[in-house]
Amino acid sequence: MTxxxxxxxxxxxxxxxxxxxxxxxxxxxxxxxxxxxxxxxxVYVITVNGSPVATLRPYSDRDIAGVDRGEAEAEIAAIERLAAVVGEAWLTMPSLSGPGGER
Known part of the structure; x- marks a missing residue:
């Protein structure tokens, strides 16, 4: 068969x-x-012209947790990047204005 x-x-x-x-x-x-x-x-390793391209494996309860955790980690990383950009802009904004907030 295989x-x-x-x-x-x-x-x-x-x-x-x-x-x-x-x-x-x-x-x-x-x-x-x-x-x-x-x-x-x-577990099957699926090949095209002899080269592996995918796997087919049993589904487990861990798959749901892994997907959710991975998505959460990606969202947290995006939020942290945005926070760094906002934080950098926040710290440099006062330096753009003169005394009393004037430019």
Missing amino acids: GTVWVATMWPRRTMTIRTIGVRQLKNEATQVVRAVREERV
């Missing part, structure tokens, strides 16, 4: 089968592949 097969040992004492599959074969065997992912927890 190309290369690796077996990775995950801590604690869990094994994960990793298989490669070409995109054409994936198209023809999609139902069987998804069943293997769901029931056997197999």
